[in-house]
Amino acid sequence: MGAGFLQRDLGDVLTRWRIRAGYSSREAAAIAIGTTKDIIGSYESGRLVYMEPMIVGDLLREYGAPEYVIAEAKAKAKQIRQGSPNTWRDSGPRWFERLRQLEPLATTIDIFEDAYVTGLLQTRAYGQAIMEAEGLLTLKQIEESLDLRASRRESVLKQTNPARLRVIQTQYSLDVMRGTDLYDDQLLRLREDNERPNIEVYILPTQGFHPSMSGSYQILGFEDGDARDVGYHEGPFGAHYEAANKETDRVRDVFSDTLAKAERLR
Numbered sequence: 001m002g003a004g005f006l007q008r009d010l011g012d013v014l015t016r017w018r019i020r021a022g023y024s025s026r027e028a029a030a031i032a033i034g035t036t037k038d039i040i041g042s043y044e045s046g047r048l049v050y051m052e053p054m055i056v057g058d059l060l061r062e063y064g065a066p067e068y069v070i071a072e073a074k075a076k077a078k079q080i081r082q083g084s085p086n087t088w089r090d091s092g093p094r095w096f097e098r099l100r101q102l103e104p105l106a107t108t109i110d111i112f113e114d115a116y117v118t119g120l121l122q123t124r125a126y127g128q129a130i131m132e133a134e135g136l137l138t139l140k141q142i143e144e145s146l147d148l149r150a151s152r153r154e155s156v157l158k159q160t161n162p163a164r165l166r167v168i169q170t171q172y173s174l175d176v177m178r179g180t181d182l183y184d185d186q187l188l189r190l191r192e193d194n195e196r197p198n199i200e201v202y203i204l205p206t207q208g209f210h211p212s213m214s215g216s217y218q219i220l221g222f223e224d225g226d227a228r229d230v231g232y233h234e235g236p237f238g239a240h241y242e243a244a245n246k247e248t249d250r251v252r253d254v255f256s257d258t259l260a261k262a263e264r265l266r
Contacts, residue, residue, distance in 0.1 A: 006076055006243075009098075011046030013073055014059055018044070021063040033062050053077040098241065100148075102230060103163075104155045108221035110255050111167045112212045115176070117186060118167055120153050121193050121201070126177070126186045157196070165199045168255070168262050171206040194265045202262035211257040219251055 018040070023029035026037040026044065033040075042048045043059065053074040060070045103109065103120075111118050117126060124146055131142045156163060169190075177183050194201040204210060217233045231242040231251050242248060 006080055007048060007051060008046030010051060010056060010073055010076055010080075011044045013069070014040075014056070014063075015044045017060055017063040017065045017069070023063075029063075033059070050081055051077040053081070099232060099239070100152055100155075102220055102232075103152065104159060105222060106156075106163045106220040107223045108164045109156070109166075109218060110221075110252070111165070111216075111218040112255060112258060113167065113173055113216045114170045114212070115216070116173055117169060117190065118216075118218075119149055120156055120165070121167065121190055122149065123182070123186050123189050124150065126182050129180075129182055157193075157199070162198050166202070166259070167200070168202045168204050168212070168258055169265075170204045174203070175206065190265060201265040202259060203265055204258065204262040210261055211254045217251060219248060219255060 018026070018029050021029070023032065026040045030037040030040055039055075040059070043051060043056065056077045057070050057074045060073055065073075111120075116122075116130060119127070122130075127146055127149055128142060131137055131145060137145065157165070174183075174187070177186065190201055193199050204212075215233065215235070217231060220230045220232065222229065228243045228245065229248040229252075231240075231248045233240045233242075242251075
């Protein structure tokens with residue numbers, strides 16, 4: 001069983017906190033802590049299949065990381081030992097932070113959305129209406145979330161070499177807002193984005209069964225030969241990230257079969 005992206009994530013966390021603690025090299029940290037640079041390197045490289053939660057916690061504690069960072073890192077290390085190192089289930093606001101970190105690095109992003117216009121292509125008014133309808137956020141939190149979504153769009157779509165983006169929206173996701181003040185502006189945004197050279201927007205008819213009926217998802221692809229594709233699905237109980245080749249290949253097939261039933265937005 002090879003190391004997965006969860007190990008690489010832990011390796012990045014350990015590296016950031018080591019540098020933040022003032023140790024510019026693994027050797028300097030090893031001397032100060034009383035271990036070897038090889039042990040530190042095996043954890044920071046992300047190539048160690050099974051990371052010991054106690055060692056992860058002790059290293060972060062030596063680096064001065066706060067307890068919530070230590071607790072989260074140990075939980076991930078424990079998950080690696082107890083389950084697949086290529087699967088990460090998380091809950092709370094950290095799901096979105098992880099997605100924000102991955103999206104700007106991706107070279108391809110394939111998205112299927114069944115109920116809402118996908119976040120990257122939403123107008124501010126559309127996003128606000130959804131958040132207000134959910135009733136889970138205060139007005140201040142809604143404004144902060146909208147600002148965050150705008151910065152996410154900026155970082156993904158307007159960088160020097162933006163990702164190739166393919167989006168399948170169900171017809172239902174458009175029909176549900178038909179007749180509202182949001183419809184015209186949101187449809188215009190989708191059409192304008194569809195004209196960008198790196199974006200393709202497709203509409204899937206509402207009638208009939210299709211391969212993606214299990215719900216919204218996206219697949220992020222990366223140019224780096226060592227980086228695996230990552231699948232992402234968000235649900236009411238948290239987010240699910242998947243980097244096992246078998247699973248991401250399967251979802252790519254589902255996306256392709258769904259795309260064959262959709263038509264390019266006009």
